[in-house]
Amino acid sequence: MKNRPIKKFIFALSLVAFLSGIFAAGVSASSSKKGKDGELGTLHASMGITCAQCHENVKKPAAVPMLKCVGCHGPTEKLAAKTAHVKPRNPHENRHYGTEADCNLCHHQHKKSVNFCLPCHQRFDFVVP
Amino acid sequence: MSKDNSQDEKGMDQYTEDVLERGISRRSFLSRTALGAAGVGLLGLGSVTAKNAEAADSSKEFAKSSDGGATLNFMPKPKPIAAKDIKTTLTFDVIVVGAGASGVPAALSAAENGAKVAVIQKHPMPVSQGNTGSGIVLATSDKAGIEALVAKLMNDNNHRCNPALLRQWAYNSGEAVSWVIDRAKKGGSPVVDQGSAPQRGIRTVNGYTVNYVTSFFGPKPYTTGDGMRALAKTAEKAGVQFFFNMPAQQLVHGKAGEVIGVIAKGRDGKYTKFLARKGVILATGDYQNNEAMCNYFIPDLKHFGRKQMDRTGDGFALAYWAGGVIEPIGHTKMLHDFDAGPASMCDMPFLSVNRKGKRFVNETVDMSLYNNYLRDAENAGHYSQVFDSNYMTQAATWPGKLVPPEGLKNYMPDDPAPKHGVFDSLVNTHVADTLEELARKLECDPATFVASVKRYNELCASRKDDDFGKPADRLIPVEKAPFYGIHRRMRISTLCSGMLVNENHQALNADGKPIKGLFVIGNLGGGFYGGVDYPLTVFGLSLGRCYTFGYMAGRHVAKL
Numbered sequence: 001m002k003n004r005p006i007k008k009f010i011f012a013l014s015l016v017a018f019l020s021g022i023f024a025a026g027v028s029a030s031s032s033k034k035g036k037d038g039e040l041g042t043l044h045a046s047m048g049i050t051c052a053q054c055h056e057n058v059k060k061p062a063a064v065p066m067l068k069c070v071g072c073h074g075p076t077e078k079l080a081a082k083t084a085h086v087k088p089r090n091p092h093e094n095r096h097y098g099t100e101a102d103c104n105l106c107h108h109q110h111k112k113s114v115n116f117c118l119p120c121h122q123r124f125d126f127v128v129p
Numbered sequence: 130m131s132k133d134n135s136q137d138e139k140g141m142d143q144y145t146e147d148v149l150e151r152g153i154s155r156r157s158f159l160s161r162t163a164l165g166a167a168g169v170g171l172l173g174l175g176s177v178t179a180k181n182a183e184a185a186d187s188s189k190e191f192a193k194s195s196d197g198g199a200t201l202n203f204m205p206k207p208k209p210i211a212a213k214d215i216k217t218t219l220t221f222d223v224i225v226v227g228a229g230a231s232g233v234p235a236a237l238s239a240a241e242n243g244a245k246v247a248v249i250q251k252h253p254m255p256v257s258q259g260n261t262g263s264g265i266v267l268a269t270s271d272k273a274g275i276e277a278l279v280a281k282l283m284n285d286n287n288h289r290c291n292p293a294l295l296r297q298w299a300y301n302s303g304e305a306v307s308w309v310i311d312r313a314k315k316g317g318s319p320v321v322d323q324g325s326a327p328q329r330g331i332r333t334v335n336g337y338t339v340n341y342v343t344s345f346f347g348p349k350p351y352t353t354g355d356g357m358r359a360l361a362k363t364a365e366k367a368g369v370q371f372f373f374n375m376p377a378q379q380l381v382h383g384k385a386g387e388v389i390g391v392i393a394k395g396r397d398g399k400y401t402k403f404l405a406r407k408g409v410i411l412a413t414g415d416y417q418n419n420e421a422m423c424n425y426f427i428p429d430l431k432h433f434g435r436k437q438m439d440r441t442g443d444g445f446a447l448a449y450w451a452g453g454v455i456e457p458i459g460h461t462k463m464l465h466d467f468d469a470g471p472a473s474m475c476d477m478p479f480l481s482v483n484r485k486g487k488r489f490v491n492e493t494v495d496m497s498l499y500n501n502y503l504r505d506a507e508n509a510g511h512y513s514q515v516f517d518s519n520y521m522t523q524a525a526t527w528p529g530k531l532v533p534p535e536g537l538k539n540y541m542p543d544d545p546a547p548k549h550g551v552f553d554s555l556v557n558t559h560v561a562d563t564l565e566e567l568a569r570k571l572e573c574d575p576a577t578f579v580a581s582v583k584r585y586n587e588l589c590a591s592r593k594d595d596d597f598g599k600p601a602d603r604l605i606p607v608e609k610a611p612f613y614g615i616h617r618r619m620r621i622s623t624l625c626s627g628m629l630v631n632e633n634h635q636a637l638n639a640d641g642k643p644i645k646g647l648f649v650i651g652n653l654g655g656g657f658y659g660g661v662d663y664p665l666t667v668f669g670l671s672l673g674r675c676y677t678f679g680y681m682a683g684r685h686v687a688k689l
Contacts, residue, residue, distance in 0.1 A: 067396050088554065095354060096438060100253035100374070119434065120620075121554035123542065 040129065041109035054109075069103045076100055091117065091126050141641055144291040144656060148629045149641050151457040153195050155449065156639030192449055194425075195457065203421035204446045207379035210392055216399040221247045221370075223686050224391050224405040225412055226377045226444065228255035230262070230672050231651030231679035232412030233357045234309055237364040238683030239410075246369045246687075247403055248361075249393045251376040251413075251439060255357040258437065258622065260347035261327065262309065262672030264302025266340040274337030275299050278667070281334060285666050286461075289659025293632055297681070298657070298674050305680040306342045306673055309360065313346070318359035320346050327668045330528070343669055344676075348550035349468075353672055375401065377443060380409065380451050380647070388451055388646035408686040410634075410648040412679065415624040416442025426460045427624065432509040433464060433500065434620035444653040448628045451647055452638040456655040460626030463663035463671065464500040464510065469557035470540045470615030473530035474514070476665075478603040480585050484511040486568055486578030488585060491597035497665045500619040510619035513571045515582065516605070517612050523605040534560075537613065543570070557616040564612055571614045582607050625663055625671065627655040634682040648686055650678040 036042060044054075054068050055061035070076060080092040080099040091106075093099045094117075105116040106128045117124040141149075192201035222244035225236045233255055236248045250256075265275055279295050286295075313320045323343040325332050331339060346356030361371060374396045381390035381402060390404040416422045419442045423430045445455060467475060478492035483503065489512070490502050503510050516524070521531055538544040539551060540558035548556065561567035568578035588594050589606040628636055628649045635643040649655075657674055658664075667673070 065396060065398060095350065095352075096256070097252065098254050120436065123554050 152454040154454040154639040218402040220404040227412035230257040231675035234679030235683035239687040240367040242687035244687035257353040261669030263669035264306035269340040271337040274339040277334040285664030286659040291656035302677040305677040316359035316362035411444040413444030453636040454629040461658035463622040464619040466617040468555035471532040477529040486573030514615040
């Protein structure tokens with residue numbers, strides 16, 4: 001199965017649109033950890049999201065529970081509905097977790113995101129923002 | 130279990146004695162280190178700094194190997210959770226930890242026997258794998274046949290299992306599997322009983338008749354996972370309460386050390402204490418995603434892919450710190466690939482080549498054992514079955530069931546037609562007009578592959594397998610285009626060794642005494658296998674055992 005660049009582009013575009021919609025409210029950045037370009041943490045920071053909005057203890061930041069993600073981004077069922085058209089299949093509704101896979105399995109903030117499906121499903125060639 | 134069994138064990142059976150002697154438990158470690166304390170001086174403990182000495186005394190923090198020589202840091206001692214951090218306390222009769230192929234049946238069975246039941250599950254929903262689960266129909270089977278099948282399974286298990294548990298499956302599975310089928314149907318599952326049809330090789334054993342009930346949750350992509358979700362609906366109607374996204378953190382103990390409950394953590398980070406009036410049933414499955422634990426118990430697994438996720442062996446740590454005994458090193462593993470090509474052709478002895486394209490085995494070896502030849506980092510479980518367009522006639526008399534070329538297209542990722550009854554992301558069968566092209570599709574080195582086929586064809590022509598000794602009637606050449614290949618990946622389906630239990634599925638401590646309030650079922654339960662690999666003698670034995678022991682343990686605990 002070949003890549004489907006156009007559909008992937010649309011998927012990426014719809015995701016960016018979805019994210020921007022959420023960040024449009026805008027919160028001014030008081031501090032931001034320097035991240036690498038292309039990392040979601042950098043995108044969050046550029047949108048004015050502060051460290052403290054995700055990490056309860058900024059001095060000793062711990063792993064962020066998924067509840068934090070959905071607190072801003074909304075319920076995962078809605079996200080799954082938005083990506084229902086993605087081929088070869090909807091990454092946000094699967095046989096392993098339903099619509100409740102932990103966002104952090106794929107979408108990392110301070111390192112490159114990964115396609116968590118790929119090691120087993122070698123034709124699930126998703127581009128992960 | 131049958132009462133006229135001629136092999137009734139008096140006192141402790143050999144299997145249990147052996148696990149008590151060599152298995153891993155808190156007690157065995159403590160007593161063995163006491164014996165070995167004299168040796169510590171030789172290791173130069175006197176010279177280490179205070180800080181190192183503290184680290185060395187990690188027995189309070191981590192589990193230890195049975196000789197006390199290795200710190201098992203994959204099983205950290207649970208940290209106390211303060212009463213103020215417990216948000217809610219709930220009381221039930223029975224708490225089941227884990228909603229899979231043994232946990233969901235256990236919960237429903239307990240509820241049907243009058244218990245108030247809670248299931249706490251790490252995942253957002255019940256999870257299970259596979260399609261087939263099997264039991265024996267007592268009414269239409271010869272007792273000698275059942276005993277012959279038990280003997281056959283003991284042999285498959287390299288005689289390292291607890292025969293009483295095998296017999297418990299043999300004599301109760303018909304009832305239990307039929308019950309699962311009935312209750313799953315009530316929850317909306319399209320499950321069917323395939324009877325004895327899939328059990329081709331064991332309808333007679335040593336000349337005796339055995340009949341089966343074979344539950345089939347399928348075809349794919351429908352699996353037992355969907356089936357257990359349907360069964361959970363029936364369980365909810367029967368009053369079982371499910372708590373999802375709540376991993377168990379630690380067991381709650383009474384004053385005498387008995388298990389009286391479980392503390393679980395919600396997604397909000399808050400703890401809930403579940404108290405159990407009758408017992409806690411652990412059904413948390415295997416540990417394939419716990420790398421350190423795999424390296425310790427089954428180092429062979431190092432380079433194989435994992436089929437499941439989040440199987441971190443949580444129940445092992447819970448049971449160990451409650452005094453339970455883990456079966457000693459040398460656990461049983463299960464590695465398959467029924468998805469790349471037809472399952473019915475997986476054991477057919479076509480030419481097999483490794484990832485590079487070299488023949489590596491006498492192909493009469495079962496697929497379930499192939500992993501042993503492919504453990505290295507380069508092969509990592511990959512091999513390909515290779516045959517030519519004469520296969521339908523030349524292999525017609527082989528055991529198994531051939532799928533004709535038209536049917537093979539359903540397993541070909543390069544064929545554009547929609548797939549049916551398979552995971553379309555996992556099919557991996559190929560066809561090509563030349564051997565070089567087939568090699569590329571199978572991701573082999575073309576030169577190596579072509580040389581292997583040439584050599585194999587020479588052996589076929591001579592009717593003698595000088596390289597691996599395969600019987601002449603299993604030698605068919607690969608010479609007529611188009612050529613076919615099935616690229617299979619042996620990955621870990623499950624690991625099936627676990628905690629020492631008795632016939633009530635109650636965990637035993639290092640003295641061989643039952644731990645009050647603690648029960649263990651499914652692949653977390655020990656004593657049922659013991660061989661290097663899970664045997665494919667009874668198709669669906671694994672799920673059949675999970676259903677049966679869940680059904681029985683749920684009923685037993687409810688009636689306490």
